[in-house]
Each structure stands twice: as C-alpha cells, then as structure tokens.
Amino acid sequence: MSDFAAATNLMRAALKRAGAAQNGHGETQPQAVATPPAPTASREEMSAHFVRELKELGGKAVVVDSPQAAIDAIVEFARVFEVKSAAIGEGARTDLQPLSEALGRNGVAVFSVAQAPEEKRAELRARVASADAGVVEADFGVAASGTLVFVPTPARPRSLSLVPPVNIVLLRTDYLLPNLAALMSALGVDAMRDNPVAFVTGPSRTADIEKRLVRGVHGPKTLYAVLVRSGRD
Amino acid sequence: MMRPPEAESFFADSRKAVGDTDLRRKLEGAVGRHLEQVEIVAGAFPQYEQEKVAARRIKEEAISRLPELLEQLRRNLEAKGARVFFAGDAAEARNYIVDLGRKNAVKLAVKGKSMATEEIELNHALQGAGIEVVETDLGEYIVQLRGERPSHIITPAIHLSKEDVGKLFEQKLAAPYTNVPEELTVVARARLREKFLAADMGVVGANFAVAETGSIVLVENEGNGRLTTSLPEVVVAVMGIEKVIPRASDLSHFMEILGRTATGQKLTTYVNFVNGVRRAGELDGPRELHVVILDNGRSQMLADPVLREALYCLRCGACLNVCPVFRRIGGHAYGTTYPGPIGSIISPSLVHEGQAGHLAFASTLCGACKDICPVKIDIPRILLHLRWRATEGDIAVKWPQAAHRVRTGAKLTARLFAAPSLMRALSRAASVLLRPFARDGYLSWLPPPFNGWTQSRDFPLFGGTGNRVAGAKSAPVEAGNTGSGPTGSRDAGQRHDPEAHETEQAHQ
Structure with a gap:
C-alpha cells in the first residue's frame, strides 16, 4: 500500500520540478472565477422557460395556481397513466399529506418511505422497487435547462426520484432559479456536502446504440413536473 | 488481459x-x-466560450494545487465516514477492491461507466476472485456481452450497428431479434434492474471530486450511476488524482460545458453527488463507501510542464x-x-x-x-x-x-x-527518371525506404504539375x-x- 503523505510529497516535488507556468501556454495563476450575472427574468418567464425545456427533453410539465390545483393535476395524471401504487416522502417545502390522502381516495396505494429503520429497510425497498410511481418535491428548479434539483434526506430518500418508472415532482415556482450559477449559491456548500444531491434534467436517456436517443433506460421513463405558483414574492 | x-x-x-x-x-x-x-x-449558448475559459482556469488551479487539494479531499471524505485508499498503480487499486469484495462476501458487483476501472482492468480481477461483474451503462453492457473493450470513451459501442446489438441480445440474452433501439433498451433495462436489486457492491468512477466538500460527483444520462451508488451496501469510487477540483461552486462551469461537448446536451440528465454513507433512518445509500485515488503514472505527467496539460482532460x-x-x-x-x-x-x-x-x-x-x-x-x-x-x-x-x-x-x-543547387539537381533527376512510372503526374509506388508514403497515398511527381x-x-x-x-x-x-x-x- 502506498503512503498517502509520501505520494502527495512526490507530487509536490514533481510540480516543483516542472516549475509553475513555464510552458508559456495559458497557464495562469490560480484565480477566482467570476460567475456570469443571473439574467433578471420574472418568475413567470422562468416557469414558462422551464416547462418548454422539460417538454423538449421528453418530460411533462404544467404550471398551476394553487396547492389544491397541484393535487388535482397529480390525481388526474395518476388516473390517465394508470398509477396504482406510489411511494412518497415528506415534502421539501410543502406538506404532502393532503396530496397523499387525495391519491389514496382515488385508488392509488400510497405508502411513505420517510424514515426507514434498519429492520424495515428490506421490505420498504422491495415495495419501492415494485411501485408504479415515486412522488417527491424538488428543492429547486433551474429554468435554463429544465433541471429539477433534489436534496435527499432520510425523510425524502433518493429512491423516490430514481427507482420507480414514473416520477411525479412538485416544484414551487419561488424556488426556480435562472441558471446553474444561481443554483450554486442558492443551494449552498452545506447541502452539497451533507446530502446525496441530484440534478435531474429530463427522463433517463441513452444514445449508446448508433447515437440514437432512447428515453427511459435505468431511471424514470416518465417525468411529470407540477410547478405551483406561490404567494411568496 | x-x-x-x-x-x-x-x-x-x-x-x-x-x-x-x-x-x-x-x-x-x-x-x-x-x-x-x-x-x-x-x-x-452565447456564454460557451466564457465557460470554457472558466473551466480551464479551474483545472489549471486544481492541477497546480494538487497535493493540498487531495489532502483536503481525503479529510472531508473521511469526516463523512468514507474510507480513502491511495493506489500508486493499477495493481494496488485492483487488489484493494478485490480484497474489499472478499471481506464483504460480495457475489455480484454492478458497475457504472468508468474509464479508470477499464484502465486498471478491474473486471478481470473481480471475476478471478469469483465475483460476478455487470456493466450497467448500456454501451458498456453491450461491449461486455461481446467480450470487447469499449471503442470510445463515452460511446463504448460506437463501432456497432443496431442490428449488431439485436443479434447480440438474441444470442446472449435469448431475446427475440429486433433492430429497434427502444426495444433493445427495454430488454437491457429489465435484465439490469434485476442485477441492481441483487448487487452487494457498486463500482463507479468519478467525473469530479470536490475537495471543499468531500463529494464524488458523477455525471451521466441513464441513471445507472445513481442506482449503482444508491442500492448496494458497499460502494467504491475509483478516481484519477486529476479529478479533484477546489470548490463545489466550480461545478457549474463544468456542467455548462461538459454535456454540450460530450453529448450535445444543455445539461447531462443526472449530476449525482456521492456524499458519504447511509444516515440513520435512510432508505438508501451504502453502508460502506470507499474512494480509491489512483496515480498510475499521473504524477509523472505532473513533472513534465508540457504533458501536464493533459491532466485537465474531462474525458468528454x-x-x-x-x-x-x-x-x-x-x-x-x-x-x-x-x-x-x-x-x-x-x-x-x-x-x-x-x-x-x-x-x-x-x-x-x-x-x-x-x-x-x-x-x-x-x-x-x-x-x-x-x-x-x-x-x-x-x-x-x-x-x-x-x-x-x-x-x-x-x-x-x-x-x-x-544546398539548394544540389536539391534542384536531384529533384530534376528524380523527375526525369521517375516520369515513365507516373500516371497523371503521380506515382503509386516508390522503392524502399520511401514506400511508407506510397502505401497510403500517391506521391506527386517531382516537378510535375499534378493537376489531379x-x-x-x-x-x-x-x-x-x-x-x-x-x-x-x-x-x-x-x-x-x-x-x-x-x-x-x-x-x-
């Protein structure tokens, strides 16, 4: 086994041997990189852009006015896409209990995966693996690319947006950001240190056969985002 | 091998x-x-050029600060319960991972797409230890079924047609023949889903390793990388020393360019942060996370001021x-x-x-x-x-x-x-002597040692006009x-x- 400290010391020596910036070719002193300023887009413009991007990627998206309208849209989606069972966790920003109950009343077997004690993990994982859909709230959205950002915790584990073939996602429009640079500051270093964060841009896809696009390889094949307008300004 | x-x-x-x-x-x-x-x-994307410059600067900084960034990365990984192993060469990396498999009685390992594990020829070693290894990226799965190496860094099966893949699945998976990529993908998804759910070990590479947060970041389209790091009990990430970047916020610059050049996407479908082990009450995530930091000749590249630039490569x-x-x-x-x-x-x-x-x-x-x-x-x-x-x-x-x-x-x-006069005389002589052998002002054959040229292209006749x-x-x-x-x-x-x-x- 190589010793880590010895290895990094060898690297130091190698760097010193090569000398800093001696190749006269673009090597620069370390410097902070300025992030481009966020375009000043209104929330409505960002929502519209997000929807357009996600649809272009083969996802489905809709903007609604209230939490109740979001529940109605999701219940209707579950009916049309024959979602019979769904895994759900706690919301990132919203109480998902009313949604869970509404789905239950409409014939969807909803079960919660928030908090999975070690002795119940195997059973819960098997249920998630056979569920038709995962229901989860995104922490943020990025308008420029139609990206959903998840900060999974034990209360809303990552499997929800990963394992079932259908992923239903709630997103409050006041957590929409114009671009990735803005996302980085909103998300913050702590979230990126402590959680299995995922940026999800559209349904799972591949182009491994002749560079021809196919959707739904290992992750969800169907992605439905419901953007909820919020009173917060 | x-x-x-x-x-x-x-x-x-x-x-x-x-x-x-x-x-x-x-x-x-x-x-x-x-x-x-x-x-x-x-x-x-009007900012494309600007983002390329930003990404380049970050790589320059990262490589010039490599030793301290790797030390910081290790500290932050260990603080989150990950174990870090420094592998001087391919054999050390292989042996560490095979040992890990043995210690955990691993029967089945699933793999995300990783050039570093190709580099250390990990599959062979794991199979030699009686561990079944399954590549889960569709292209890698295809070349694995054929017993081949990937022929491209990001499109491993680029040398195959959809018909080739159809025949392969018919032979190896007893699936009914089809040449429709959608149908072939459905076959692979079903097979590989079983493997994901049964695997005891997940092996991935790393696109980036953030020193500031101790995060391994995977960029992928299929979701197999995310499944590989979320479902198995033991997860191993293999990264070259050059994958470390200083700050989490640096990622946005790489994300803006990587999907665009690698696959022509605004953003790759999944950007996954592998951040430590499963927390109490968490449904998914590994019990053990190991990060193998691989040198295997890279620090020698550091010492060469020209070659060092090759360490900036994102493998796009x-x-x-x-x-x-x-x-x-x-x-x-x-x-x-x-x-x-x-x-x-x-x-x-x-x-x-x-x-x-x-x-x-x-x-x-x-x-x-x-x-x-x-x-x-x-x-x-x-x-x-x-x-x-x-x-x-x-x-x-x-x-x-x-x-x-x-x-x-x-x-x-x-x-x-x-000696210009000598040169002129020689070329004039060659022109006259060779003219009878030329066609349209070109020679299709030259005697050794000049035949290296004419093996692949015709040689223009000296002094000829060569209007072809x-x-x-x-x-x-x-x-x-x-x-x-x-x-x-x-x-x-x-x-x-x-x-x-x-x-x-x-x-x-």
Whole structure:
C-alpha cells in the first residue's frame, strides 16, 4: 500500500520540478472565477422557460395556481397513466399529506418511505422497487435547462426520484432559479456536502446504440413536473 | 488481459480497420449525429466560450494545487465516514477492491461507466476472485456481452450497428431479434434492474471530486450511476488524482460545458453527488463507501510542464469524434484503454508506460481536437512534444528504428535544404527518371525506404504539375451522414468531400 503523505510529497516535488507556468501556454495563476450575472427574468418567464425545456427533453410539465390545483393535476395524471401504487416522502417545502390522502381516495396505494429503520429497510425497498410511481418535491428548479434539483434526506430518500418508472415532482415556482450559477449559491456548500444531491434534467436517456436517443433506460421513463405558483414574492 | 500496445500491431490493426468500410460507415453515422447536435447546442449558448475559459482556469488551479487539494479531499471524505485508499498503480487499486469484495462476501458487483476501472482492468480481477461483474451503462453492457473493450470513451459501442446489438441480445440474452433501439433498451433495462436489486457492491468512477466538500460527483444520462451508488451496501469510487477540483461552486462551469461537448446536451440528465454513507433512518445509500485515488503514472505527467496539460482532460470524448484518424480506424485499433487524440497523449504515461509512444505519430496534427476541447488542451503541441521525447529516446518506444529513421531523415533533409543547387539537381533527376512510372503526374509506388508514403497515398511527381485533385489512394467510403463540423473548426475531416480532406493532410 502506498503512503498517502509520501505520494502527495512526490507530487509536490514533481510540480516543483516542472516549475509553475513555464510552458508559456495559458497557464495562469490560480484565480477566482467570476460567475456570469443571473439574467433578471420574472418568475413567470422562468416557469414558462422551464416547462418548454422539460417538454423538449421528453418530460411533462404544467404550471398551476394553487396547492389544491397541484393535487388535482397529480390525481388526474395518476388516473390517465394508470398509477396504482406510489411511494412518497415528506415534502421539501410543502406538506404532502393532503396530496397523499387525495391519491389514496382515488385508488392509488400510497405508502411513505420517510424514515426507514434498519429492520424495515428490506421490505420498504422491495415495495419501492415494485411501485408504479415515486412522488417527491424538488428543492429547486433551474429554468435554463429544465433541471429539477433534489436534496435527499432520510425523510425524502433518493429512491423516490430514481427507482420507480414514473416520477411525479412538485416544484414551487419561488424556488426556480435562472441558471446553474444561481443554483450554486442558492443551494449552498452545506447541502452539497451533507446530502446525496441530484440534478435531474429530463427522463433517463441513452444514445449508446448508433447515437440514437432512447428515453427511459435505468431511471424514470416518465417525468411529470407540477410547478405551483406561490404567494411568496 | 489486454496486450501491450505495440507499433507493429497498431499498423496491422489500423490498416485492417481502414479497409473495413462497414466500420467506417457506422463510425461516420454516429459521429456525424454527435457533431451535429454539439453544434446546435453549443451554438445556441452565447456564454460557451466564457465557460470554457472558466473551466480551464479551474483545472489549471486544481492541477497546480494538487497535493493540498487531495489532502483536503481525503479529510472531508473521511469526516463523512468514507474510507480513502491511495493506489500508486493499477495493481494496488485492483487488489484493494478485490480484497474489499472478499471481506464483504460480495457475489455480484454492478458497475457504472468508468474509464479508470477499464484502465486498471478491474473486471478481470473481480471475476478471478469469483465475483460476478455487470456493466450497467448500456454501451458498456453491450461491449461486455461481446467480450470487447469499449471503442470510445463515452460511446463504448460506437463501432456497432443496431442490428449488431439485436443479434447480440438474441444470442446472449435469448431475446427475440429486433433492430429497434427502444426495444433493445427495454430488454437491457429489465435484465439490469434485476442485477441492481441483487448487487452487494457498486463500482463507479468519478467525473469530479470536490475537495471543499468531500463529494464524488458523477455525471451521466441513464441513471445507472445513481442506482449503482444508491442500492448496494458497499460502494467504491475509483478516481484519477486529476479529478479533484477546489470548490463545489466550480461545478457549474463544468456542467455548462461538459454535456454540450460530450453529448450535445444543455445539461447531462443526472449530476449525482456521492456524499458519504447511509444516515440513520435512510432508505438508501451504502453502508460502506470507499474512494480509491489512483496515480498510475499521473504524477509523472505532473513533472513534465508540457504533458501536464493533459491532466485537465474531462474525458468528454469530443476529440475522438473530430479526429480524422479516429474516424477512419475506430477505437479498437489503438490497442489502448483510451483511444483517439487524448489517448495518444496520455497512454504512454498511464496505461503501459513507455509502450505507446508510437501513437504520438498517429496524427495529422490538423488541430481539430484542440478546437473542440472544452478545456482547450493543446493536443497537437503535446503530440509534437511526445514525438520529440520519443526521438530523443526519452520514451522507450517499442519501435526503435522509427526514432532512428526520423533522425536520419531529418539530417539528410537538413543537408539538402542547405544546398539548394544540389536539391534542384536531384529533384530534376528524380523527375526525369521517375516520369515513365507516373500516371497523371503521380506515382503509386516508390522503392524502399520511401514506400511508407506510397502505401497510403500517391506521391506527386517531382516537378510535375499534378493537376489531379488528390493523392488519395482508395476511393473513400460514402460520407453519408457526416454532419457538419463544430463552429470555427478548421478540421478538414468535417468537410463533406473526403478527397479534399486528404489533399489538405498530404500538403501539411
């Protein structure tokens, strides 16, 4: 086994041997990189852009006015896409209990995966693996690319947006950001240190056969985002 | 095991590949679709150039601060319960992971796409220890079923048609034959889902490792990387030392360029942070997380001020797609883990030390790779540097007469150039003597030692006007869907007329 400290010391020596910036070719002193300023887009413009991007990627998206309208849209989606069972966790920003109950009343077997004690993990994982859909709230959205950002915790584990073939996602429009640079500051270093964060841009896809696009390889094949307008300004 | 790349086998394999019109048609089709998409997506992003510069600067900083960043990365990984192992070479990395499998009684390991694990030939070692290994990236799964190596960094099965894949699945998976990519993908998804749910170990690479947060970041489209790091109890990430970046916020710059050049997407479908082990009450995530930091020749590249730039590579694969050599011979002929222009500059240090030096000569130096590189690596400059090192005997090229020939040739040429009257007289004599053998002002055959030239192209007659368009020897394959080149590329290979391309190469 190589010793880590010895290895990094060898690297130091190698760097010193090569000398800093001696190749006269673009090597620069370390410097902070300025992030481009966020375009000043209104929330409505960002929502519209997000929807357009996600649809272009083969996802489905809709903007609604209230939490109740979001529940109605999701219940209707579950009916049309024959979602019979769904895994759900706690919301990132919203109480998902009313949604869970509404789905239950409409014939969807909803079960919660928030908090999975070690002795119940195997059973819960098997249920998630056979569920038709995962229901989860995104922490943020990025308008420029139609990206959903998840900060999974034990209360809303990552499997929800990963394992079932259908992923239903709630997103409050006041957590929409114009671009990735803005996302980085909103998300913050702590979230990126402590959680299995995922940026999800559209349904799972591949182009491994002749560079021809196919959707739904290992992750969800169907992605439905419901953007909820919020009173917060 | 892979045989070491040698000049003689490279000549034989690349000659064979050039004659394989079927392979060339598949390559041109896939590469054309890729470049077309890249041009559309990158062209529609006004900040593209600015983000490339930003990403380049971050890589420059990261490589110049490598030792301290790796130390910081290790501290932050360990603080989150991960275990860090530094592997000086491929064998150390392999042995560590095989041991890990044995200790945890692993029967089945699933793998995300990772060039680093190809580099250390991990699958072989795990299988030797009785562990079943399944590649889960669709392209990697396909080449694994065929018992092949990937022929491209990001599109491993680029050398195969949908019909090839249909036949493969029929034979190996007893699936009914189809040539529809959607249906083939459904077959693979069902097979691999079973494997994901049963696997005890997940092995992935790393696109980035953030020193500030101790995060391994995976960028992928299929969701297999996310499943591989979320479902198995033991997860191992293998990363080259050069994957470390200073800050989490740096990621946005890489994200803005990587999808655009690698696959022509605004953003790759999944950007996953692997952050430590499963927390109390959490449904998913590994019980054990191991990070193997691999040197395997990289720190030697650090010591070479020219070659060091190759460590900025993001493994996006774009330089392969624009390379006129790659597009004619495909990935397998290179005989290395990393094919194409980037492979030719890193293989001599990384994979088979001192045995891939001849690949630096397998380039026209047209510069298309440099133009498309998202971190602006000056690949032609490094190729020239490696040629120089090879002729100086710095790299033990397994082709010693090459260095000798180049040197002797250069000396003779220098003498000729120093004596213009002698040169004129010689070329006039050659012109007269050779005229009877020429056709349309070109010679199809020259005696040794000049036959190297006429093996691949015709030689213009000395003093002749040579009004033929090109010296290309064989009729080029139908260009078909060649696609158009990236913005501003000066790669002649992008043109629809391959004849014109040959001319440009020949005159360089």
